[in-house]
Amino acid sequence: MSARIKSMLAQGERDHDLEPPAPKEEIEALIASTQFELPTEYIDFLATHNGGSGELPVQPWCYELWPANEVSENNEGYEVAKYFPDCFAIGSNQGGELLYIDYRQSRKGNIISIPLIPSDLNYANVVALSFNDLISLLGVTCKFG
Numbered sequence: 001m002s003a004r005i006k007s008m009l010a011q012g013e014r015d016h017d018l019e020p021p022a023p024k025e026e027i028e029a030l031i032a033s034t035q036f037e038l039p040t041e042y043i044d045f046l047a048t049h050n051g052g053s054g055e056l057p058v059q060p061w062c063y064e065l066w067p068a069n070e071v072s073e074n075n076e077g078y079e080v081a082k083y084f085p086d087c088f089a090i091g092s093n094q095g096g097e098l099l100y101i102d103y104r105q106s107r108k109g110n111i112i113s114i115p116l117i118p119s120d121l122n123y124a125n126v127v128a129l130s131f132n133d134l135i136s137l138l139g140v141t142c143k144f145g
Contacts, residue, residue, distance in 0.1 A: 002048040016054020016139030022068040033072040054139040060093035
């Protein structure tokens with residue numbers, strides 16, 4: 001699977017910085033720390049690139065995916081389980097919005113962004129329909145005009 005992710009991330013012009021692979025132990029600890037079944041593509045991404053940052057061609061226009069060893073700690077720090085019990089934060093836009101995997105029944109698997117202020121699902125924006133779709137967007141520059 002990691003060869004497929006590397007291939008997807010190498011297609012076309014992209015503007016991003018990707019980290020080296022996450023240690024297997026950190027990925028296993030992340031999986032054990034959450035009640036959610038994390039998407040296979042997300043686990044494969046971490047095994048290929050332990051986070052990264054760059055542009056997106058859709059709102060919120062840029063991303064930072066957290067390293068495996070920071071994901072659970074950040075979910076606790078932002079009190080995600082308290083405010084969004086059907087979501088799991090995996091990163092941010094580096095400017096006031098968090099990126100989540102949405103586990104609500106009607107949107108299961110969507111990648112959404114929600115502003116920190118107001119931190120309300122009514123302001124959620126669908127970034128991608130799945131983590132696999134998000135991979136295809138990572139680092140793609142939005143060209144206007």
